[in-house]
Amino acid sequence: MSQIQGRTILLGHPRSGTTLLRRLLGGHDQIACPPETHLFGACARFLSSERTADGVDMGVLAGMHFAGIDDQIVLDRLRGLAFGLMDQVAVAQGASHWIEKTAFDIFQLDGIEQLCGDHVRWIGIVRHPLDVAVSCIDFCDAAGMYPSVLHRYIAEYPHPIEAFVRSWVDATEALIDLGTRRTDAVAIARYEDLVEDPHDTVGALLELIGLSSDTTFLDSALEGMEQLGFSDHKSYQHTKVHGASVARWHSVPSAMVARVAPLANPLLEMLGYDLLPGDGSPDVHESRTRYERSLAIHAAKQSD
Amino acid sequence: MTTPPLDSLLRGLSSEQSAKAAFLVTPTRTVTYGELHDGIARTRGLFRRLGLNPGDRLAIATQDDLSLAQLYGACLLSGVVAVVLDPHASAAEITVLVTKGRVGAIIADAAVVERASAVQHTEANVVAIATPGPAKSGFGLLRRIPKPEANDTNYPGLLRNEEPVDDRVEFAPESPALILFTSGTTSQPKGVVLTRRNLAAQMATLGHHFGFNATSRVANPLPTHHTDGLNQGPLLAMTYGSVWIRPGEVSMQSLGDVLDRVQQDRATHFVTVPTVISMMLRLPEAWDDAFSYDGFEFVASSAGYLDEEIWRRVEDRFDTMVVNAYGLTETVMDAIYCGPTEATRRHGTIGKPIDCEAKVVDDEGNDLDVGSVGELLIRGDNVMSGYFEDAEATAAVLTDDGWLHTGDLARFDEDGFCTIAGRKKNVIIRGGVSVYPEDVNSALLGAPSVTAVATVGIPDPALGERVVACVAAEGDPDTVMAAALEHCRRELAAEKVPNQVVVLDALPLGPSGKVELAKVTQIVSEAVAGPVEGETIADQVLNVAARVFGESADQLSPASTPDSTAGWDSLSFLELIMSLERQFDMVIPPRDVMTMASLGDAVLVVENR
Numbered sequence: 001m002s003q004i005q006g007r008t009i010l011l012g013h014p015r016s017g018t019t020l021l022r023r024l025l026g027g028h029d030q031i032a033c034p035p036e037t038h039l040f041g042a043c044a045r046f047l048s049s050e051r052t053a054d055g056v057d058m059g060v061l062a063g064m065h066f067a068g069i070d071d072q073i074v075l076d077r078l079r080g081l082a083f084g085l086m087d088q089v090a091v092a093q094g095a096s097h098w099i100e101k102t103a104f105d106i107f108q109l110d111g112i113e114q115l116c117g118d119h120v121r122w123i124g125i126v127r128h129p130l131d132v133a134v135s136c137i138d139f140c141d142a143a144g145m146y147p148s149v150l151h152r153y154i155a156e157y158p159h160p161i162e163a164f165v166r167s168w169v170d171a172t173e174a175l176i177d178l179g180t181r182r183t184d185a186v187a188i189a190r191y192e193d194l195v196e197d198p199h200d201t202v203g204a205l206l207e208l209i210g211l212s213s214d215t216t217f218l219d220s221a222l223e224g225m226e227q228l229g230f231s232d233h234k235s236y237q238h239t240k241v242h243g244a245s246v247a248r249w250h251s252v253p254s255a256m257v258a259r260v261a262p263l264a265n266p267l268l269e270m271l272g273y274d275l276l277p278g279d280g281s282p283d284v285h286e287s288r289t290r291y292e293r294s295l296a297i298h299a300a301k302q303s304d
Numbered sequence: 305m306t307t308p309p310l311d312s313l314l315r316g317l318s319s320e321q322s323a324k325a326a327f328l329v330t331p332t333r334t335v336t337y338g339e340l341h342d343g344i345a346r347t348r349g350l351f352r353r354l355g356l357n358p359g360d361r362l363a364i365a366t367q368d369d370l371s372l373a374q375l376y377g378a379c380l381l382s383g384v385v386a387v388v389l390d391p392h393a394s395a396a397e398i399t400v401l402v403t404k405g406r407v408g409a410i411i412a413d414a415a416v417v418e419r420a421s422a423v424q425h426t427e428a429n430v431v432a433i434a435t436p437g438p439a440k441s442g443f444g445l446l447r448r449i450p451k452p453e454a455n456d457t458n459y460p461g462l463l464r465n466e467e468p469v470d471d472r473v474e475f476a477p478e479s480p481a482l483i484l485f486t487s488g489t490t491s492q493p494k495g496v497v498l499t500r501r502n503l504a505a506q507m508a509t510l511g512h513h514f515g516f517n518a519t520s521r522v523a524n525p526l527p528t529h530h531t532d533g534l535n536q537g538p539l540l541a542m543t544y545g546s547v548w549i550r551p552g553e554v555s556m557q558s559l560g561d562v563l564d565r566v567q568q569d570r571a572t573h574f575v576t577v578p579t580v581i582s583m584m585l586r587l588p589e590a591w592d593d594a595f596s597y598d599g600f601e602f603v604a605s606s607a608g609y610l611d612e613e614i615w616r617r618v619e620d621r622f623d624t625m626v627v628n629a630y631g632l633t634e635t636v637m638d639a640i641y642c643g644p645t646e647a648t649r650r651h652g653t654i655g656k657p658i659d660c661e662a663k664v665v666d667d668e669g670n671d672l673d674v675g676s677v678g679e680l681l682i683r684g685d686n687v688m689s690g691y692f693e694d695a696e697a698t699a700a701v702l703t704d705d706g707w708l709h710t711g712d713l714a715r716f717d718e719d720g721f722c723t724i725a726g727r728k729k730n731v732i733i734r735g736g737v738s739v740y741p742e743d744v745n746s747a748l749l750g751a752p753s754v755t756a757v758a759t760v761g762i763p764d765p766a767l768g769e770r771v772v773a774c775v776a777a778e779g780d781p782d783t784v785m786a787a788a789l790e791h792c793r794r795e796l797a798a799e800k801v802p803n804q805v806v807v808l809d810a811l812p813l814g815p816s817g818k819v820e821l822a823k824v825t826q827i828v829s830e831a832v833a834g835p836v837e838g839e840t841i842a843d844q845v846l847n848v849a850a851r852v853f854g855e856s857a858d859q860l861s862p863a864s865t866p867d868s869t870a871g872w873d874s875l876s877f878l879e880l881i882m883s884l885e886r887q888f889d890m891v892i893p894p895r896d897v898m899t900m901a902s903l904g905d906a907v908l909v910v911e912n913r
Contacts, residue, residue, distance in 0.1 A: 005564055030568070096568070118899070124444070179444030184557075184901075186444035193446065203332040204446050210561050211568060215333070271445060 004087045006097035006209045009040065009116060011106045011178075012125035013171040014147070015135035017191035021125050022101040024194075024202055027221025030211055032090035036102040043082050044111025047075075079115055097209060099123070106171045107149040109178065118185060121209045124175040126271055127191035129264045130249030130257065133164035161252060165260040172267050190271065192246050254278070307685040310380070310481070310504040311474045315518070316545035317344065317377060325518075327541055328369060329569050330550045335370055337545065340377065343370070343460060345468035347378035350459075352469060354409045354429045358383030361483065363402050365389040365412035365529070366433050369550055371460055372528050373538035375411055379482075380500075380542075383475045387483045387495070390529040393797040395420040401485055402426060404493050405692065411459055434458040477501035483692055484531055484633050486738060495692030496633045505685035506535060506636035507543040509659045513641060514573070514627075515601075520546035523571035525554050525562060530737070531633045532606050536575050555874030556881070557898055559583050563594040574603045577736030578610040581618050581626065582766045583878060588894040595624040602627050602644050606637065607736035608768050609724060612652040630654035630724070634688045634701070634708055640722055653721040654714075660684025662722060663707075664714050672715075677725045680714040681707040732761030732769050735875045737799045739771050744792070744802055751791035753777045753784055756811045758824045759802060762832060766878050772828045773802040774811060781807035782856045789854045793870055803876065804854050806831045835887050842907045848887050849903055852880045862904030884910060 010025075010033075012018040026033030049059020056062075061071045090098040105112060137160050140146050146154050153163040179186040187208040194201045199215040206215075249257075258278025265275045315321060316337060323338030356362060362384050364375045372388075379386040387405045389398060391413050398420035402410060407428050410417075414432040417423055423430055482498040510516050522540060526533035541548035551565035552558060559580070566574050574595070581603070584591075595603070602625040603618075610628045619626055627643035640662060641648065642655030649655060663671055664678035672678040687708045690698035701709045711729025716722050732739045741759035748757040756776040761769035773792075777784045785805045792801045812823035836851060838844030842862065849864070850857035853871030866872040872880075881897055884890075888910050896909045 005568070122444075126445075176443045180442065183442065183444060188443065188445045190446070201446060207331040210564050211331070270443075 004083075004090055004096060004098065006121065006211065007083060007086065007116075007119065008097065008099040008121045008123055008209050009105070009112060010099050010101035010123045010125070011109065011175060013106055013127070013132055013168050014103050015132050015139055016127040017125050017194060018101050018103065020191075021123070021189070021194060021202075021205075022099065024198060024218055024221045025099055025123075025205065027217045028097075028206070028211065029094075029217070030096045031209075032086075032093040032095040032098045033101070034089055034098075037086070037089075037100060038102050039082050039085060040100060040112045040115070041102055041105050041108050043078055043115050044105075044108035046078065047111045047114055048108075075115060079119065082115070083119070097211060099209075104147060104149045106174060107167075109174045113178065118182070120185075122178060122182065122186040123205055123208065124179065124186065124188035125191055125194070126172055126175065126188060128246075128249060128273060129165045129168040129172075129260070129268070130161070130252050130276070131191075131246065132168050133161045134248050134252065136164045137161070159256065159259075161256050162260055162263075165264055169263055169267060172271075176267070176270065195246060307477070307501055307505040307508060309474060309477060310500040310507075311472065313504050313507050313543050314380065316542040317341070317381065321545045325545065326547050328373065328538075328548050328550065329521075330369065331552050331565060340370075340373065340542075342468065343374035343463060344377040344381065345470050346463035346466040347374050347460075348382050348469035349466035350431075350463065351378060351382050351384055351409075353466065354431075356382070356384050356408050358473075358475060359385065359479065360408040361385045361387050361405055363387045363389055363405060363407040363410040363412065363428075365391045365393070365398065365410075365416045367391045367413060368433055369528065369538075369548075371411075371433050372534075373542075373548075374460065376482075376534070376538055377542055380503075380539075381472065382469075383473065383479065385480045385483060387485075388529050388534060389485070390527075390797050390799070391416050392799070394795050396795050397797060398423060401493055402428070405483060405485075405495060414458070431459050431462070432457065434461065475500055477504070478689065480689065482534075484529075484534075486633050486740075494694060494697050497689050497692050498636055499689050501685050502636050502688060503535065503539065505659065506638070507539065509638075509686070510536070510540060511544065513658050514604075514644060516540060516544050516546060516573075518545040520544060520573065521549055521569065521571045521599075522546060522573045522575060523549040523551050523566045523569065524575040525551055526575060526577065526607075526736075530607070531637050532575065532577075532736075535637050536604075536606075553874075554580050554583070556583055556586065556877050557900075558874075560587055560591055560898065563587070563591055567594060567597055567600075570597065570599055572599055572601050574600075576603060576605060578605055578608045578614070579735040579767055579875065579878070581605055581610065582614050584618055584622065585614065586878075586881070586894050586897055588898070592621055592623075595622050600624065604629060606631065608733050611765065615651055628654055630722070631686075632708075632710060634710075635660070635682055635684075635686045636688075639682045639684065639686060642721075650719070650721045653717075653723045655722065656720050657682065657684075657722070660686055662716075664716065669703075674716055674718050677713055677715045679728050680710045680712045680722070680724075682710060683707045732759070732771050734761070734764075734769050734771055734799075734803075735767050739800050743796065743800055744771065744773055747792055747795040748773055748775055748788055748805075750795065751775070751788040753779050754788060756819070758811055758819045758821060760821060760825045760828055762825070762829055764879070766882055767875060770804070770832070770879070771800075771802040772804045772806060772832060774806045774808060774824050774828055776808055776810045778809075785854070786856050786859070789871070798873065801871075802854070803871075803879070804832055804851065841888075841910050844887060845884065845903060845907045845910055848883045849880055849906070852876055852883050860903060862902065862907055864903045865901060880906070888913065 010022055022033050025031050049057050051057055061074055064074050086098045086100055150167055153167045157163040175188055179188055187205055189201045198218050203215050257276050261276035261278040268275055321337050325337050326334050327337045327340045328335040364386055366372050376386050387407055389401055402423055409429040410423055411431045414434050417432045477500050479500055480497045481500045481503055483495045485493050485495050524537045528534045528537055537548050549569045549571050551562045554562050604627045606629045615626055629638035630640040631638035639660050640654045640657050642653055643649040661683045663681050665671055665681055666678050683706045712724055713726040713728055714722050714724050730741055744759040745757040748754055754775045754777045757773055759773040762772050764770045775788055784807045788805045806828055812820045814820045836844055836847040838847050846860045847857050849860055853869055853876055855871055881892055885892055890913045900906055
């Protein structure tokens with residue numbers, strides 16, 4: 001048995017509770033769960049490739065293959081490097097397991113899975129897409145930028161809510177596909193279940209990664225202040241798990257809810273959420289009423 | 305040695321036990337003694353409300369370890385007799401056992417109550433156990449199942465409204481404490497009645513011989529409706545205030561994780577059966593140091609024959625001691641021990657009797673000398689008082705002066721070590737579980753077009769024995785076989801379903817008209833041995849799987865998985881691996897065994913050999 005007995009990748013759409021879950025799991029004395037290392041995303045970029053118009057693969061694996069090095073050798077070496085670094089982090093903390101979570105890794109899942117495959121366990125976390133969208137807008141406002149992996153959504157869809165719901169759909173489909181391919185190695189938790197009963201959810205996740213646990217460690221898991229990871233700006237405001245961020249989406253205009261409902265509902269059903277109302281066509285009467293109400297409020301503010 | 309009263313032994317249930325100490329450690333939770341004490345006290349309050357008095361019987365059938373421990377502990381402190389049943393038993397079995405046991409109340413998993421609808425109409429009080437916890441969907445989604453409400457319908461939710469009962473009463477040593485059924489279907493279930501003295505004697509022996517104490521951390525994944533899982537699990541912990549570790553269910557694919565948990569939870573002992581010890585040899589090298597940590601003492605093997613070669617290989621490879629113990633439910637658990645010191649063990653034997661007497665006798669009951677083979681008899685405080693309300697069956701195995709006929713043939717050597725030499729009684733032991741041929745026969749006689757049945761055990765290097773039923777029936781053999789197995793899965797607990805059904809026009813009969821079991825065994829051995837046919841490797845793999853899983857080959861495909869194949873469980877999977885190795889004269893590497901999730905995977909492994 002090696003010194004490191006469990007390696008896990010934690011994935012989820014940004015603002016789905018990945019940092020909260022990382023900090024909770026990191027409270028276990030046998031788990032090293034450092035703030036974002038960007039390690040596996042970098043590995044995925046290392047493995048990414050483009051093709052020329054006539055189909056020539058311009059990636060590292062193809063290049064090394066032409067140089068006489070088998071793909072598997074490249075992958076083994078790269079995995080050895082990445083796992084070696086994470087193992088070192090865990091050993092330094094006296095932990096037998098590590099969990100790596102970096103924001104936006106979910107958008108590079110193909111490369112990360114190609115590298116890690118069945119050498120790791122996978123934990124996913126999902127959250128209601130409209131709560132994710134609302135929180136993403138808050139985050140981008142606070143950060144003053146849109147992360148590059150989201151540029152294509154923002155560029156294509158002018159309504160930020162719709163853009164983030166579409167990125168959520170892609171990320172969630174990728175997670176579900178992963179879970180379908182690797183049923184025994186994947187567990188996907190819902191953010192809403194996590195904040196309602198952290199002990200149940202974390203206990204089940206610990207089971208997946210092969211740790212038995214007295215989950216009482218959760219009571220103090222959020223108390224420590226560690227180095228901040230990117231996008232961790234909000235979760236460090238709290239030392240206890242709470243559900244105040246659940247169902248924030250009710251502030252989203254119903255026309256927008258109706259617009260994204262056909263996109264999100266099939267996945268919402270699979271994940272056990274209530275379906276969003278609407279069939280994609282905006283309610284003209286509701287839109288007009290809302291517009292007139294906002295004009296009236298604006299006018300009232302002006303008169304104050 | 306004088307057996308102390310059971311009540312004085314239950315240190316883990318005394319007020320001196322630290323409430324903060326761990327009682328139960330599972331992969332998902334740790335339960336302290338404080339929580340256990342509270343659960344037991346409130347369960348005793350529930351008993352009062354249900355009208356359960358000392359001597360009354362309570363049927364318990366649950367997969368939930370904590371509920372089982374609380375109920376068993378409450379029974380011991382209240383003088384209520386625990387009748388512990390298999391929660392996987394069929395509806396027919398549950399109904400028969402509940403009726404036969406004449407229980408005053410039934411506390412069982414909701415699924416058991418639902419399955420055995422007759423239980424709901426019995427005069428006994430029925431309480432359903434609802435077990436909470438997240439469940440996974442097909443793509444790994446964890447969904448929370450609502451916890452039971454604190455109401456009067458579900459155990460343990462209803463305990464919140466029960467008055468705790470903490471008084472301690474000393475009960476007579478000869479009063480019954482536990483009933484376990486050693487067979488139990490529509491035929492002749494026999495309930496082994498174990499008294500408080502029996503349990504106390506077994507616990508005292510384990511304490512002084514194995515050295516169990518409050519610092520022990522005993523990993524025991526065996527099912528709790530079997531005596532080794534129950535009494536070397538929660539009862540042992542409640543006796544010594546030790547930790548009961550449940551490292552997860554054992555299968556070929558999960559065994560590595562189970563051993564990881566044994567190490568992570570710093571178990572001092574690992575209790576298992578010979579089949580799992582055989583599985584350990586198939587693990588990759590990464591687990592060679594599974595027991596190489598401070599504090600681990602030994603692996604305890606019980607409930608079946610431990611092959612000497614496997615025994616030595618496991619000890620060499622894992623650098624640990626395997627203690628082989630012999631016993632029956634009728635002796636609580638173990639009576640004869642090989643180990644745990646070098647002086648007390650000899651490979652290939654079951655060791656020496658501890659705190660009891662043992663001898664071998666001939667067919668007339670005369671004591672036999674050293675080296676002679678005869679039936680093994682045991683006498684001591686650990687021997688049951690008899691079978692529940694069955695004087696005839698009791699008289700058949702218990703002599704007037706207290707000797708128990710084990711039904712096993714054995715011999716003693718000049719140093720006092722005992723070796724099992726065969727079996728006199730009609731029982732098949734598969735993977736440590738006793739399967740009575742009469743139970744299988746009785747069930748199969750109700751299968752479509754079956755007119756006669758004989759069930760035999762066929763030696764198997766991994767399982768000990770395989771259960772093969774030979775049926776006389778008209779019609780297409782494949783159809784008869786499939787229908788017969790389907791019938792068994794409905795009527796029998798999973799652990800009793802035969803590995804295979806062989807269909808004949810008629811069973812071989814002797815001059816007196818009785819079935820000749822020796823001929824049946826010969827026919828069956830020929831039918832289940834030898835390579836299977838098939839044009840391609842895939843065909844051959846599917847045919848091997850069909851034989852092992854008791855399925856028709858045309859019902860299987862490379863896409864077949866454990867979920868889609870009724871006969872695919874952890875034992876039959878091990879058998880599949882071994883059958884493929886024989887069929888294709890190859891050794892399947894541990895890594896391939898661990899990752900084999902479908903028959904398509906098996907085909908690939910063979911094709912790439």
